Amino acid sequence: NAGVTQTPKFQVLKTGQSMTLQCAQDMNHNSMYWYRQDPGMGLRLIYYSASEGTTDKGEVPNGYNVSRLNKREFSLRLESAAPSQTSVYFCASSEFGGTQETQYFGPGTRLLVL
Amino acid sequence: KDQVFQPSTVASSEGAVVEIFCNHSVSNAYNFFWYLHFPGCAPRLLVKGSKPSQQGRYNMTYERFSSSLLILQVREADAAVYYCAVVCSNDYKLSFGAGTTVTVRA
Secondary structure, eight states: OOOEEEEOSEEEEOTTOOEEEEEEESSOOSEEEEEEEETTTEEEEEEEESSTTOOEEOSOOTTOEEEEOSSSBEEEEESSOOGGGOEEEEEEEESSOOTTOOOEEOOOEEEEEO | OOOEEOOSEEEEETTSOEEEEEEEOOTTEEEEEEEEEOTTSOOEEEEEESSOEEETTEEEOOBTTEEEEEESSOOGGGOEEEEEEEEETTTOOEEEOOOEEEEEEO
């Protein structure tokens, strides 16, 4: 099992450009998440999908959109990138999203917006 | 705003026990999760729960609003960022602390 995979690993964008971060999991998990990691801030939830066909906002959703394409894939889109979106983005998944469940993370996408 | 607090850095020497303290103000949060993160890699779970537990060299203490992660016989290879997180039973979302960078002297 590859677990949670993310593409690309690294991306440089200019302000105003758009891009989509891809995430896929092969563990047959129902719940998927997008986080951003910034120095001194820890991991903050952007959006999550409790199950296929549903998505909900997390703590910092502004400037982002998501699509739960199918059970395996959950993408994050930046329509008009801003320097404040420079960050490391992590995708995660869990079986059902319960209070005792482990979230499994991908290796991250490092994004630089100039 | 609900928050999770942990020290930004902890320094240690090889062979010692490292303790990372975490406390939170998240209502209806009962489970702690401790994650290990090497930069450039995926964060991975070390230990979790709502009671004291142990996984190999990792011990987790538990109180209602605080937990400590103890790393026994710490090695240079344990130098990394350790995240504490709690999950709210209302919405099942994980709230993370800012992470603790552990440094280990040979």
